[in-house]
Amino acid sequence: MKAVSKLLQKIPPSTLSCSYRYSSSLQETSSLLNDFTNFCYHRDLPRAMHALETMEKHGVYADAVTYSNLIKCCLAHKAVREGKRLHHHVFSNGYAPKTFLINTFLNMYVxxxxxxEAQKLFDEMPERNVVSWTTMISAYSYVKLNDMAMKLFVLMVREGVMPNMYTFSSVLRACERLYDVKQLHCSMVKVGLESDVFVRSALIDVYSKLGELLEAMNVFREMVTGDNVVWNSIIAAFAQHSDGDEALYLYKSMGRASFPADQSTLTSVLRACTSLSLLELGRQVHVHVLKFDQDLILNNALLDMYCKCGSLEDAKFIFNRMAGKDVISWSTMIAGLAQNGFSMEALNLFGSMKVQGPKPNHITILGVLFACSHAGLVNEGWYYFRSMKxxxxxxxxxxxxxxxxDLLGRAGKLDDMVKLIQEMNCEPDVVTWRTLLDACRAHRNVDLAAYAAKEIQKLDPQDIGAYVLLSNIYANSKRWSDVAEVRKAMRVRGLRKEPGCSWIEVNKKIHAFILGDKSHxxxxxxxxxxxxxxSRLSGAGYVPDTNFVLQDLEGEQGEDSLRNHSEKLAIVYGIMSFPKEKTIRIWKNLKICGDCHIFAKLIAKLEQRHIVIRDPIRYHHFKDGVCSCGDYW
DNA sequence: CTAGGGTTAG
Structure with missing residues (x-):
């Protein structure tokens, strides 16, 4: 009897009087309520809904806590219809639900x-507390309706409702301007909320999104107590901004501070390995990845690491083994094959994706077009381009x-390029004109090149590439006075070409070779x-291709400058450091020049080596005197 | 009843 009266205490007074009026007995009332509560507790939605209906018939009503349990039940079952019914049911009984119960419905709709529906309910609420506001702000920031989230935050403060740490971490996601973040950051410090780990990781995240890595690092450094999410946030920040070194350093520190690495940590670490081309470290991380075998995002990062580090065997192994591959897995593998010169394999994979894979997205198509472009498959390129819609x-x-x-340019179809630029659904930008310019250089069209270069200079007067290419074109056509003029214009603006630089990993250390630098x-x-x-290669017919000297504005003239190209030094150092069976992997900041390309092919044959060079655009696999790019890049 | 971190291209 004590239990029954305890149950009845939970029923709102207005409801309670109802239950007395209509129910046949007190015993029956309590047993109905008991059943209902039990079903809710066990998340048995159908039975709970049925019990509720029976109760209704007897004029018995549950209390707010039980209702909120039932809502949780609906959420767990993704039962939208039942949730809505519950909402209308609660509101049609003539008593005003407490704010916290309405908040639960608000949360359900979100x-x-x-x-x-959530917004409507929010507008109709008689009073809104921090939780109501935060629920809405979080909802809008989650779907990237950032203006709405910011607007609600301002309204909330104006109405005198104090934001808490939940509110701040939600509203931070919606900030698009550094100014807003700083303002919020100040307010948080003022009320002493900035030490909350949730707020801290949200701050690090938003500073990182705005490219303010120093600010992100400051927030991180001030940390007294932290957790692994805060660590993950700062590691991700550097990994995403291509500062792999810092990301890896922080990863090590995280271990020293005894925070365990989880899926998120390892994903960022792999991304760091990818951007630094650290295949060996990547392999070591792979061992830890095995603990999170079913994690799709992590496996995608692993797959990408193997592709970008040029180890297609490993990439294919991972890809074939992955269960539940998504668009990203397929796109990564297709682009990986294409970038490593296996265009036909990439196109075949796209074929099977259409049959048995997920729906391709715009990035998948980019990989496909890239494959066509780098294999010179003009007709196939047009086909995929025209039929993508x-x-x-x-x-x-x-x-x-x-x-x-790019595809048309490589194939020398300059007229088609101009036509396509005219039919584009967007304004040509610097990249558009640079592509045209590159094509003009490769196919010696001086007039069109000059036109493109001038368009580039209109859009970006600081663009070094335009000057370099224009100068090379004039040089190739022996128009020396024009060359001098371009060089003078560069000097006046204080522009210098980036020196060629190549990296190679030997014994887990990166060795850098920079053109003209003798410090190794x-x-x-x-x-x-x-x-x-x-000299050995000369005996085999190697002649330095001085035509490419003309691409090298800063270098000295003649064979000497070719001889010192950084990739040649890196290749030789690789041969010196590695046994014959080990693949030599080199990373380069500029596109490989024609002479180094020939050199690499010949030396791969002479020394029986497998050499992989990754430039900013693609990969070259040299083996047995040929390159996977088919001399087309 | 309300909050934080990770993957493809450019």
């Missing part, structure tokens, strides 16, 4: 992605036009070896 439902964007222009401790030995190789 979780069901019914933002309009009907086959995949994707309108060509700026990048797709860019890929097509073994440079004398490398030089000696290089000279020996060159």
């Amino acid at each position: 979780k069901f992605n019914l933002l309009e 009907t086959l995949c439902g994707i309108d060509p964007g700026r990048e797709h036009y860019g890929c097509m222009l 401790p073994q440079i004398d030995e490398i030089d000696k070896q290089l000279n020996q190789f060159i």
Whole structure:
């Protein structure tokens, strides 16, 4: 009897009087309520809903806590209809629900992605507390309706409702301007909320999104107590901004501070390995990844690491083994194959994706066009480009036009390029004109090149590439006075071409070779070896291709400057450091020049080596005197 | 009843 009276205490007074009036007995009332509460507790939605109906018939009503349990039940079952019915049921009984119960419905609508319903309920609420406001702000920031989230935050403060740490971490996601973040940051410090770990990671995240890594680092450093999410936030920040070194350093510190690495940590670490081309470290991380075997995002990052580090065997192994591959997995593998020169395999994979994979997205198509472009498959390129709308439902964007222009440019179809630029659905930008300019240089069209270069200079007067290419074109056509003029214009603006630089990983250390830099401790030995190789290759018919000297504005003239190209030094150092069976992997900041390309092919044959060079655009696999790019890049 | 971190291209 004590239990029954305890149950009845939970029933709102207005409801209670109802239950006395209509129910047949007190015993029956309590047993109905008991059943209902039990069903809710066990998340048995159908029975709970049924019990509720029976209760209604007897004029018995549950209390707010039980209702909120039932709502949780609906959420767990994704039962939208039942949730709505519950909502109308509660509101039609003539008693005003408490704010916290309405908040629960608010939350339910948000979780069901019914933002309009939530907003309507929010507007009709007799009073709104921090939780009501925060629920709405969080809902809008989650779907990137940032203006709405910011607007609600301002309204909330104006109405005198104090934001708490939940509110701040929600509203931070919606900030698009540094000014707003700083303002919020100040308010948080004032009320002493900035030490909350949720707020802290949200701050790090938003500073990182705005590119303010120093601010992000400051927030991180001030941390007294933290958790692994805060660590993950700061590691992700650096990994996403291509500062792999810092990301890896923080990863090590995280371990020293005894915070365990989880899926999120490892994903960022792999991304760092990818951007630094650290295949060996990536392999070590792979071992830890095995603990999170079913994590899709993590496996995608692993897959990308193997692709970008040029180890396609590993990438294919991972890809074939992955269960539940998504668009990103497929796109990564297709682009990986294409970038490593396996265009036909990439196109075949796209074929099977259409049969048995997820729906391709605009990035998938980019990989496909890239494959066509780098294999010189003009007709196939046109086919995929023209049919992407009907086959995949994707309108060509700026990048797709860019890929097509690249394809046409490589194939020397300059007229088609101009036509395509005219029919583009967006304004040509610097990249568009640079693609045209590159094509003009490769196919010696001086007049069109000059036109493109001038368009570039209109859009970006600081663009070094335009000057360099224009100068090279004039040089190739022996128009020396024009060359002098371009160089003078560069000097006046204080522009210098970035020096060529190549990296190679030996014994887990990165060795950098920069054009004209002699600081490597073994440079004398490398030089000696290089000279020996060159004379041996000369015997086999190697002639330095001085045509490419003309691309090198800063270098000295003649064979000497070619001889010192950083990738040659890196290749020789790789041969010196590695046994024959180990693949030599080199990373380069500029596109490989024609002479180094020939050199790499010949030396791969002479020394029986497998050499992989990754430039900013693609990969070259040298083996047995040929390159995977088919001399087309 | 309300809050934080990770993957493809450019």
